[in-house]
Amino acid sequence: MDGDRDKAMAGQELRGRPVRVMGLDVGDRRVGVAVSDELGLTAQPVLTLVRTNRKQDMKSLGRLLRRYGCGEIVVGNPLYMSGDLSPQAVKAQAFAEWLREEFGLPVHLWDERLTTTEAHRHLHAAGRAGSEHKGVVDQVAAVLILESWLAAKSRSAS
Numbered sequence: 473m474d475g476d477r478d479k480a481m482a483g484q485e486l487r488g489r490p491v492r493v494m495g496l497d498v499g500d501r502r503v504g505v506a507v508s509d510e511l512g513l514t515a516q517p518v519l520t521l522v523r524t525n526r527k528q529d530m531k532s533l534g535r536l537l538r539r540y541g542c543g544e545i546v547v548g549n550p551l552y553m554s555g556d557l558s559p560q561a562v563k564a565q566a567f568a569e570w571l572r573e574e575f576g577l578p579v580h581l582w583d584e585r586l587t588t589t590e591a592h593r594h595l596h597a598a599g600r601a602g603s604e605h606k607g608v609v610d611q612v613a614a615v616l617i618l619e620s621w622l623a624a625k626s627r628s629a630s
Contacts, residue, residue, distance in 0.1 A: 491542065491544065492507050492510055492512075492543070493508040493542060493544045493545070493622070494508075494533075494536065494537060494542040494544070494618075495507070495508075495515060495545075495546045495614045495615065495618025495621065496533075496545065496546065496547045496548065496567075497548045497614040497617055498548065498563070498567045499523075499560075499610065500523070500560075502520050502521065502522055503520070503521040503533075503610065503614075504517070504520055504610025504612070504614035505518040505521060505536060505614055506611060506615040506618045507536075507542060507618075508618060510541075512625070512626075513622065514622075515614075515618035515619045517608070517611035517614065517615050518536065518540070518611065518614075519536075520610045520611050526570060530570065530571075530574045530575075533571070534574070534575065537577070542577075544577060544578045544579075544580065545568075545571055545577055545580070546579075546580045546581075546582050546617060546618055547564055547567060547568040547571070547579060547580070547582070547617075548581075548582060548584030548587060548613065548614070548617040549561050549564050549583055549584055550585065551583055552585075553585060564581070580621065582617055582620065584616075584620075587613045588609060590613075594612055594616075
């Protein structure tokens with residue numbers, strides 16, 4: 473599908489339904505994907521997208537946006553501990569801009585310092601061996617990014 477058609481379809485599918493939020497942990501090789509529930513209270517892992525090229529990445533994410541009825545996207549922004557931009561943060565910000573251009577949805581950058589480390593801790597605590605982390609650590613990181621954003625949004629609304 474072309475970008476204009478994807479934008480139109482995403483908007484149509486959201487009418488009359490609560491809007492979910494998609495959370496992304498963007499890396500050079502993989503993108504962890506999570507979605508919120510319709511009330512915006514919890515985040516669930518969806519999948520790990522193996523990146524190929526920009527066009528295919530956007531096509532795959534467009535399918536997921538429509539499938540889950542997402543109207544907003546949160547992209548992890550991996551800043552240095554000092555708060556300065558890391559090289560990966562520059563890439564994540566470019567990816568966020570591509571998403572805005574492709575889908576015309578609100579895209580929020582969210583500080584994701586240490587989420588991958590925390591994701592590994594969660595997996596170890598769940599009894600998963602380190603060798604089993606590769607396929608799911610990006611999904612868990614996406615869940616942590618999205619949960620953090622949802623919690624901050626909830627606090628600011630109160």
